[in-house]
Amino acid sequence: MTSVRVTNFAVSLDGYGAGPDQRPEHPLGIGGEELHDWFVATRTFRALFGQSGGTEGLDDEWAARGTVGFGATIMGRNMFGPVRGPWGEENWTGWWGDNPPYHHQVFVLTHQPRESVPMAGGTVFHFVTDGIHAALDRAREAAGGQDVKIAGGVATIRQYLHAGLIDEMHLAFAPILLGAGERLFDQLGVEGAGLKCVELVSSGAAAHARFTRA
Amino acid sequence: MTSVRVTNFAVSLDGYGAGPDQRPEHPLGIGGEELHDWFVATRTFRALFGQSGGTEGLDDEWAARGTVGFGATIMGRNMFGPVRGPWGEENWTGWWGDNPPYHHQVFVLTHQPRESVPMAGGTVFHFVTDGIHAALDRAREAAGGQDVKIAGGVATIRQYLHAGLIDEMHLAFAPILLGAGERLFDQLGVEGAGLKCVELVSSGAAAHARFTRA
Numbered sequence: 001m002t003s004v005r006v007t008n009f010a011v012s013l014d015g016y017g018a019g020p021d022q023r024p025e026h027p028l029g030i031g032g033e034e035l036h037d038w039f040v041a042t043r044t045f046r047a048l049f050g051q052s053g054g055t056e057g058l059d060d061e062w063a064a065r066g067t068v069g070f071g072a073t074i075m076g077r078n079m080f081g082p083v084r085g086p087w088g089e090e091n092w093t094g095w096w097g098d099n100p101p102y103h104h105q106v107f108v109l110t111h112q113p114r115e116s117v118p119m120a121g122g123t124v125f126h127f128v129t130d131g132i133h134a135a136l137d138r139a140r141e142a143a144g145g146q147d148v149k150i151a152g153g154v155a156t157i158r159q160y161l162h163a164g165l166i167d168e169m170h171l172a173f174a175p176i177l178l179g180a181g182e183r184l185f186d187q188l189g190v191e192g193a194g195l196k197c198v199e200l201v202s203s204g205a206a207a208h209a210r211f212t213r214a
Numbered sequence: 215m216t217s218v219r220v221t222n223f224a225v226s227l228d229g230y231g232a233g234p235d236q237r238p239e240h241p242l243g244i245g246g247e248e249l250h251d252w253f254v255a256t257r258t259f260r261a262l263f264g265q266s267g268g269t270e271g272l273d274d275e276w277a278a279r280g281t282v283g284f285g286a287t288i289m290g291r292n293m294f295g296p297v298r299g300p301w302g303e304e305n306w307t308g309w310w311g312d313n314p315p316y317h318h319q320v321f322v323l324t325h326q327p328r329e330s331v332p333m334a335g336g337t338v339f340h341f342v343t344d345g346i347h348a349a350l351d352r353a354r355e356a357a358g359g360q361d362v363k364i365a366g367g368v369a370t371i372r373q374y375l376h377a378g379l380i381d382e383m384h385l386a387f388a389p390i391l392l393g394a395g396e397r398l399f400d401q402l403g404v405e406g407a408g409l410k411c412v413e414l415v416s417s418g419a420a421a422h423a424r425f426t427r428a
Binding site (some may be wrong): 013014015019020030031171173175176177178179180184185187188189190191192193195196197199200201202204205206207209211 | 227228229233234244245385387389390391392393394398399401402403404405406407409410411413414415416418419420421423425
């Protein structure tokens with residue numbers, strides 16, 4: 001049975017999944033890069049990009065758990081790239097080089113139609129213009145019984161949270177304050193997303209919280 | 215040298231220091247009691263109220279660190295009690311019984327003047343109507359070289375944070391989502407309170423983060 005999961009998603013201790021003033025020079029906003037320090041240091045992260053080395057231990061265990069078992073990924077357009085408005089020359093193919101670390105079908109939420117883009121290593125970027133439910137339907141189909149990952153960014157996760165469509169979520173709270181930016185939990189309401197925290201541990205580089213449907 | 219410290223202050227993983235709809239029946243708001251589950255279970259908390267037993271280990275270590283070394287306390291009126299507007303009969307003397315667990319001078323921020331109230335065990339409640347700076351001046355003087363505790367609630371801590379007056383802060387992130395309520399970190403800004411996270415550990419019942427001046 002396919003689960004819809006958020007994994008390895010980093011937020012600051014003051015609740016921001018990206019810093020303020022996002023732009024091409026700092027796509028994660030001011031200070032936002034530090035959200036991912038715990039992740040980029042891990043063996044799992046390095047292996048995704050064909051590199052050896054990296055830390056083992058708690059952070060790497062979470063990184064690994066959050067990387068396997070997915071048959072399709074959904075992301076927002078701003079996570080895919082900095083292009084706004086019409087796609088224009090259509091030469092932007094993501095932040096991840098010729099061989100992105102997905103190796104399956106990736107559904108990009110956008111208001112601008114575009115032909116699908118096959119990449120090396122099995123990743124295919126599809127551009128979905130008819131909303132989060134349509135994207136999820138297509139991703140479930142593409143996942144072939146594996147799980148669907150809601151990769152980010154903040155706005156995308158928030159939409160799926162508010163629609164009650166997330167089955168499991170792993171957040172990594174980074175030991176920083178961003179002070180401003182994109183808040184993950186905003187007016188979620190008392191009923192919330194129907195999620196309950198079932199695990200909370202910390203490495204010092206991140207406090208990992210796992211939520212499942214209540 | 216007197217430090218101004220926040221300790222043992224609990225927030226939910228979605229950033230709320232109290233739940234929604236605070237009223238006498240649920241003074242911490244809906245769901246807010248659970249914020250303090252980690253604390254009330256500890257040996258330190260129970261000892262504050264003359265009880266034996268309670269948990270030892272990480273949560274108790276933080277509870278203890280956050281209880282000693284203070285010579286004065288500041289709190290907001292809503293933390294002191296549910297009375298709003300004029301004090302009226304003035305028979306409200308706090309949530310803590312005849313012998314509150316402070317044993318020093320406590321400065322209550324309010325717009326309503328009232329005579330000081332001495333309690334058993336050395337606690338004296340003073341009512342400060344001329345603002346957070348005046349309260350801090352009086353608390354520093356009363357602390358006699360020990361530290362000043364900013365006890366809460368959310369609005370009081372936020373005012374001291376925004377004024378850059380907190381030297382050290384310990385937050386306990388409880389493994390719950392409240393969905394709504396009083397948000398501790400609200401528009402603090404990129405400069406923040408000049409605080410930096412220097413420690414992050416978790417017991418499972420709470421992730422403890424300690425911040426000091428950057």
